[in-house]
Amino acid sequence: MLRKKQRGEERGEPMATRRAKEAVNMLKSNPVSPRENVERYYECIEVLRERRKRAARDAFEKTKSKREERRKRKEEERAAKIAAAALVADGEDGEDACDGDESAESSDSDEGEEDEETRKILFQKELSYEFKTVWKDIAHESKDMMNKETHRDAIKSLELELRRTYVSARLIFKHYALWTKPFDENISAAEFGSMTLNDWFAFLKDCDLIGANSVDENNKKMLKSSAELLFIRLNWITDASGRKVKNADTTTNSDRSLVITEFCVGILRLAKALRPKKYKNEMLSETLARFMKERIIPRAKFVDVEPFRSRMRARRVLKVLEKNKSLITHVFEKYAAIGTSTSIGAAGLRTIDLNELVGLVKDMVARVVPSQNSGGVHVKFLVVQRCFGLSQKEVLGEDAGEIDREEFDELVGRLAEEFYDGTCFAPPPLSTTTTTTSEVHDTHAAAAAAAAAAIPSSSLSSSSSSSLADKIAWFIETHLALVY
Secondary structure (H helix, E strand, O other): OHHHHHHHHHHHHHHHHHHHHHHHHHHHHOOOOOHHHHHHHHHHHHHHHHHHHHHHHHHHHHHHHHHHHHHHHHHHHHHHHHHHHHHHHHHHHHHHHOOOOOOHHHHHHOOOOOOHHHHHHHHHHHHHHHHHHHHHHHHHHOHHHHOOOOOOOHHHHHHHHHHHHHHHHHHHHHHHHHOOOOOOOOOOHHHHOOEOHHHHHHHHHHOOOEOOOOOOHHHOOEOHHHHHHHHHHHHOEEOOOOOEEOOOOOOOOOOOOEOHHHHHHHHHHHHHHOOOHHHOOOOHHHHHHHHHHHHHOOOOOOOOOHHHHHHHOOHHHHHHHHHOHHHHHHHHHHHHOOOOOOOEOOOOEOOEOHHHHHHHHHHHHHHHOOOOOOOOOEEOHHHHHHHHHHOOOOOOOOOOOOEOHHHHHHHHHHHHHHHHHOOOEEOOOOOOOOOOHHHHHHHHHHHHHHHHHHOOHHHHHOHHHOOHHHHHHHHHHHOHHHHO
16 A cells, blocks of 8 residues: 555656646636636645655765765775784884894794685685676677577676686686696797697596596586587687687687687586586576586686785785895896887886796806806706796786786795795706716716705705795895896
């Protein structure tokens, strides 16, 4: 009854306006009009006045609520700034009170500032803008599947599901685009930040998605030939008319590998192709959710870069990087200018590719141990290549396969830890010529002495006793400064 009354009032308000106009016109044409016309005019005027009061009251309440929200937000920001300033002051007081040699406990406390939930929130915030671009490309390349969706909210539901699973898909993509590749310093930027056919097959095998079909409908598989055809199809793009054509932009998207958008479309097509018959009428978003939960997440391999980036955001690490900012920038610009680097945006930032990084590492090692270099400090350049790939924050666009200045800070941190711990050094390969047992021992001894010259003596006993800030400071002083 109340709803009927409200609907009647809503319909009556424009009616009141019309009646008021009719009454005014009547009074103009016939001033000595019947009394009922005059009373109707006054009634309509009162209705319009009440309507105006209600609109003004609603506008005032809305403005008041916005003011309250702004005031609360400012108070929260002010409280956060005060808390941050107090935290920094406490950290500086603690550092002044400490001696030059810090204990292992104080070193570790500098790096454990963010818990898992905080890292996840920061990571998802960074990816929010990236997903908008990715979603546009996915929606464009999946038109043939989306046009068959009959549910009214199917497209919106698919977007929400992809947004939820994008973080996991990105970590999976990062692993297979980086970890399965052999070292190749001449690899192009477009191929380095993407999945080749071998990477695609490795992903499918890990998830048990390739092979002969089994009797179990919930464990359907794809033939290897079909998986290869799907890979080829994912590399082609959809033109304005909906046809699949060859990709013309091979500088940022190689025709022989998958970028992140193509990988996501590939997961969608796999999910639909391997969907059990009993679920054939469900929405594509539901198919994707179940496919990721049952077939992909439990079996695929991930690479999580956030724990290390959380350590890079520690106060002492940021202080070390800020202190050596000019030196790091000079080394970056020096080696970025060696090759034909790509300019990024209006700021004119330049990038370093893998070939230039290899040159930088070779120059550092040659200067650290010039006398023993011919004897054999052998760097595991596959480790260097992985450090390069893990430091890349973007998996899409012109900068996907290269390192810019901001990412170079993280690269310095990763190289510092590898060099300090000695995990990027290897003994020289044995010669194919006949050697005696004593000569073999001498060769290994010389290599060990050369490698020891490139890493600190403290790390030979216990590399875990030093914080990341200490390792970066040591690396900048003993290696990066030599190529300044």
